[in-house]
Structures are given as structure tokens and as C-alpha cells.
Amino acid sequence: MIAFENVAYSYGGGELLSEISLKLAPGSFHFLTGPSGAGKSTFLKLCYAELLPTAGHVTIFDREVKGLSRDEVADIRRRIGVVHQDCRFLDHLPLAANVTLPLTVSDREVSNDDLGDLLSWVGLRHLADALPPSLSGGERQRAALARAVIMDPEIILADEPTGNLDWDMSMRLLQLLAELNRMGKTIVMATHDLNLIRQSKTMVAARVLRIRNRRVQLAGADL
Numbered sequence: 001m002i003a004f005e006n007v008a009y010s011y012g013g014g015e016l017l018s019e020i021s022l023k024l025a026p027g028s029f030h031f032l033t034g035p036s037g038a039g040k041s042t043f044l045k046l047c048y049a050e051l052l053p054t055a056g057h058v059t060i061f062d063r064e065v066k067g068l069s070r071d072e073v074a075d076i077r078r079r080i081g082v083v084h085q086d087c088r089f090l091d092h093l094p095l096a097a098n099v100t101l102p103l104t105v106s107d108r109e110v111s112n113d114d115l116g117d118l119l120s121w122v123g124l125r126h127l128a129d130a131l132p133p134s135l136s137g138g139e140r141q142r143a144a145l146a147r148a149v150i151m152d153p154e155i156i157l158a159d160e161p162t163g164n165l166d167w168d169m170s171m172r173l174l175q176l177l178a179e180l181n182r183m184g185k186t187i188v189m190a191t192h193d194l195n196l197i198r199q200s201k202t203m204v205a206a207r208v209l210r211i212r213n214r215r216v217q218l219a220g221a222d223l
């Protein structure tokens with residue numbers, strides 16, 4: 001689904017990520033871990049062609065991202081749901097309208113039943129009319145997840161979705177991602193929380209990618 005071949009990325013100084021070669025198979029679940037500033041968000045941005053590699057090749061859905069037109073990148077992005085670290089919303093629009101925004105901008109619609117089901121799934125149906133500033137951190141993250149999945153993407157990339165959440169809410173969010181994975185979605189979740197990764201074993205058969213010394217590698221049992 002996503003393949004990196006000898007990829008490097010630099011924001012202009014030295015290389016932040018180097019010599020990355022890996023494949024994310026359809027239906028896989030990967031955690032992405034590493035210290036703050038290691039390049040987790042950068043790696044995810046390479047996975048949805050927000051950034052282009054400064055060396056090497058990134059292939060998404062069998063398409064090499066370098067050289068794609070803007071429309072082709074947009075096509076790829078429609079098949080990938082992203083939960084951003086800071087989950088921004090339009091504060092003047094109710095939660096339901098924020099969640100359906102990706103459909104609205106691509107001129108598509110969702111039935112009230114389907115939207116209701118989606119909001120129930122993330123436990124936010126009762127807050128459909130609430131404005132984003134009144135939501136808690138956990139509610140915002142679940143709303144961001146609902147917004148990321150409303151286009152029925154094949155891949156979901158979540159950037160520290162549990163960053164500011166307490167343990168119970170982190171587990172709830174992880175459970176939602178595990179359910180999406182069981183439905184066949186390919187998931188990458190960035191987190192620095194090794195406890196959460198250890199705890200996930202009962203929910204999902206996940207592999208762990210670790211960023212260390214600019215490389216992204218599969219972690220072993222020493223995690």
C-alpha cells in the first residue's frame with residue numbers, strides 16, 4: 001500500500017530521516033514510535049504525500065509520488081484518512097458539520113442514519129450540535145477520527161491521537177483504531193507511549209516501527 005525505498009528527508013539542514021526502506025502491507029497495523037522531534041510527523045507526511053522525499057522513492061497505492069500532478073495527489077489523499085496531532089476544527093460549525101466537511105468539500109453527501117451511526121461509534125452522537133470549543137480533548141480526538149474515516153479511506157494515519165488524553169480515553173481511541181483495522185483498514189499510529197503499545201497486544205496484532213538515529217526500523221522484542 002505504501003512503500004519506501006531508500007528514502008531520506010531533510011527540511012534544509014541535515015537529514016532528519018535517512019535510508020528508509022519498508023513496506024506497509026494492506027490491512028496491517030503499525031505503531032510509529034520515537035522521541036519527540038525524531039520525525040514521526042514527518043514520516044506520516046511522507047506517507048500521504050504532504051511532503052516529497054528529498055532522496056529515494058515513496059510509492060502509495062502503487063504510484064510513485066514524485067511526479068504526480070496535483071489532481072493525482074488529491075486522488076491519493078481521498079483514500080487516506082489523517083488524524084492530525086492538533087485536530088483543528090471550524091469553531092463556528094457544529095461537530096456534525098465538522099465531521100462531514102471532507103464530504104461537503106468533495107460534493108458528496110451522507111445520510112443522517114450513516115452520520116448518526118458514525119457519531120455513535122465514536123460515542124459523540126449526543127454532541128452532534130455542539131460547537132468544537134465546548135468539546136473535551138478526548139471528544140475532539142474522537143471527532144477527528146470520525147472526520148478521518150467519513151470518506152471510507154483504505155489507510156488511516158493518526159499522529160499522536162492519544163497525546164493529551166488520560167489512560168482510559170487513550171485505550172478507547174486505540175480500541176476504535178483496532179476495530180477499523182479488523183474491518184480491513186491499514187493503520188499507522190504515531191505515539192511515544194510505550195505502555196500503550198504494550199497494552200495494545202490484547203486488541204490488535206500490531207508491529208512497531210521505531211525511529212532511531214534517523215532510521216525507521218521494525219522494533220524487536222526489546223521494546
Ligand SMILES: Nc1ncnc2c1ncn2[C@@H]1O[C@H](COP(=O)(O)OP(=O)(O)OP(=O)(O)O)[C@@H](O)[C@H]1O
Pocket residue numbers: 011016034035036037038039040041042043192
Ligand atoms: N516545516 C518544518 N521546517 C523545518 N523543520 C521542521 C519542520 N517541521 C518539523 N521540523 C523539525 O523536524 C524535526 C522532526 O519533527 P517532527 O514533527 O516530524 O517530529 P515528531 O517525532 O513528530 O515530534 P513530536 O513527537 O514532538 O511531535 C523537529 O526537529 C522539527 O523541529
